[in-house]
Amino acid sequence: MNDSSQPLTAQTPRPAETRSAGANASWGGRFAAGPAQIMSDINASIGFDKRIWRQDIRGSLAHAAMLAGIGVLSTDDEAAIIEGLAAIGAEIEAGVFPFDVALEDIHMNIEARLTERIGDAGRRLHTARSRNDQVATDFKLWVRDAIDGLSGQMADLMLALAQRAAEHASHPMPGFTHLQTAQPVTFGHHLLAYVEMLARDRSRLADCRRRLNECPLGGAALAGTSFPIDRHQTAAALGFDGPTANSIDSVSDRDFALEFLGAAAICAVHLSRFAEEIVIWCSAPFRFIRLSDAFTTGSSIMPQKRNPDAAELVRAKTGRIAGSLVALLTVMKGLPLSYGKDMQEDKEPVFEAADALALALAATAGMVRDLMPELARMEVAAGQGFATATDLADWLVRTLKLPFRQAHHVTGKLVALAEARDVDLAQLDLGAMQSIEPGITADVYGVLTVAASVSSRTSHGGTAPANVAREAARWLTALDRELVA
Ligand code: ARG
Numbered sequence: 001m002n003d004s005s006q007p008l009t010a011q012t013p014r015p016a017e018t019r020s021a022g023a024n025a026s027w028g029g030r031f032a033a034g035p036a037q038i039m040s041d042i043n044a045s046i047g048f049d050k051r052i053w054r055q056d057i058r059g060s061l062a063h064a065a066m067l068a069g070i071g072v073l074s075t076d077d078e079a080a081i082i083e084g085l086a087a088i089g090a091e092i093e094a095g096v097f098p099f100d101v102a103l104e105d106i107h108m109n110i111e112a113r114l115t116e117r118i119g120d121a122g123r124r125l126h127t128a129r130s131r132n133d134q135v136a137t138d139f140k141l142w143v144r145d146a147i148d149g150l151s152g153q154m155a156d157l158m159l160a161l162a163q164r165a166a167e168h169a170s171h172p173m174p175g176f177t178h179l180q181t182a183q184p185v186t187f188g189h190h191l192l193a194y195v196e197m198l199a200r201d202r203s204r205l206a207d208c209r210r211r212l213n214e215c216p217l218g219g220a221a222l223a224g225t226s227f228p229i230d231r232h233q234t235a236a237a238l239g240f241d242g243p244t245a246n247s248i249d250s251v252s253d254r255d256f257a258l259e260f261l262g263a264a265a266i267c268a269v270h271l272s273r274f275a276e277e278i279v280i281w282c283s284a285p286f287r288f289i290r291l292s293d294a295f296t297t298g299s300s301i302m303p304q305k306r307n308p309d310a311a312e313l314v315r316a317k318t319g320r321i322a323g324s325l326v327a328l329l330t331v332m333k334g335l336p337l338s339y340g341k342d343m344q345e346d347k348e349p350v351f352e353a354a355d356a357l358a359l360a361l362a363a364t365a366g367m368v369r370d371l372m373p374e375l376a377r378m379e380v381a382a383g384q385g386f387a388t389a390t391d392l393a394d395w396l397v398r399t400l401k402l403p404f405r406q407a408h409h410v411t412g413k414l415v416a417l418a419e420a421r422d423v424d425l426a427q428l429d430l431g432a433m434q435s436i437e438p439g440i441t442a443d444v445y446g447v448l449t450v451a452a453s454v455s456s457r458t459s460h461g462g463t464a465p466a467n468v469a470r471e472a473a474r475w476l477t478a479l480d481r482e483l484v485a
Helices: 035-043 046-069 075-094 106-118 120-124 131-167 187-212 231-237 247-252 255-282 309-332 341-370 375-383 389-400 404-421 430-436 442-447 450-456 465-484
Strands: 172-177 180-186
Touching (some): 046 131, 046 231, 106 120, 131 187, 131 341, 172 450, 180 375, 187 255, 187 465, 255 309, 375 450, 389 450, 442 450, 450 465
Antiparallel strands (some): 172 180
16 A cells, blocks of 8 residues: 555654655754645645536636726736636536646635636736635535525425424424423424424524625735725625625635524524434334335334434534534634635535535425324324323412412312322322312313313414414415525
């Protein structure tokens, strides 16, 4: 095996003859590679920032048009640049672009290739621009595209959830607090809770997009430029609302990436909570839902197993996404203004989080469309664990005019009695009920069923089937309108 292909570790002593000729004589003994190679390894970003090539070309086209507009570039130069960049885009698309690590990053790779193709016009493109404002612009464009894509995926997941919610607006399931049976709810109501969460996730992304949408191009290295550039023109050409106001801030700001990661991390937390519920619901003791083979795997030893791997992995992706946020916060912390090479470390966490979130959203939407609820089991479970105890207390308040605290106390005694007899509340005979509260009449049994319980919850935002059907319809209309528009 070629020694230089092994990972570089300080612990690995290397025989003298395997040392690279470039290794430093006094301290290079521990390194296989010489300082130039190590510098290139740590410095080059082309391995990952090639991903922003489209945005880099877009930015350069806008810059070139502006330079031509103010007479800094001739129209011939501009035409050559447009043609050259189009050819480069085609090369990258076709996978034949000669990426060169020695050229460090995507900006210099494209510029060098442009110059190779069109000569001096390529060398003039970087007038009144620095890689500092260039990369900030490119990266903002990339994050903006990612926001649009992820927001569309969130809308699709919301649509899937709202469709299933409409289907199950009146089907009961146990509602939990502390993962203990609390009160009956409907399955549709539970699913719509996630629609609300995703709506907030989208609005966080929209908010991030709005604040992001100022163009840093023209900030140059950090101080602006002496050329009479038109920053309003480039900003408009790239779909920004306008140029950034301060050139130092233009090149040093990565708030947009942090906000994006913050929004992504919160969304990932939501998806992980849903994923966890899917795992629980699929488990044999629960068996509230089944997932098809499309979203489960078997075990190599236990033939009966159907493991909800997709849900588990959605749950786990949250670690990466939250980790990306922490990584970039840590990179940016304490960085003096303006640009520092540290900031080159902004891209990988953002790419990683965006990829993981896109996959998690797609998998979650897939599972929502795939899942088959076991409605009868859910309904039985909805009535277990004295789930209608609150309905009984409310009846005591309404009918016997007991203060709620006292009604709560009486109900607690009735629950204890039912528990001691190993029966449900509805199975306690009237005599037993009256032994604890003499005022109770047979009317009480009317509120102890699951169906009565859910349909009584008609308060705004409550779980009554009519509410749920209306909410699901409201979301379906809103999403339909948006997806059609
Ligand atoms: N590859 C660099 C980055 O991603 C581009 C900016 C380099 N600027 C500089 N002054 N070296 O941040």
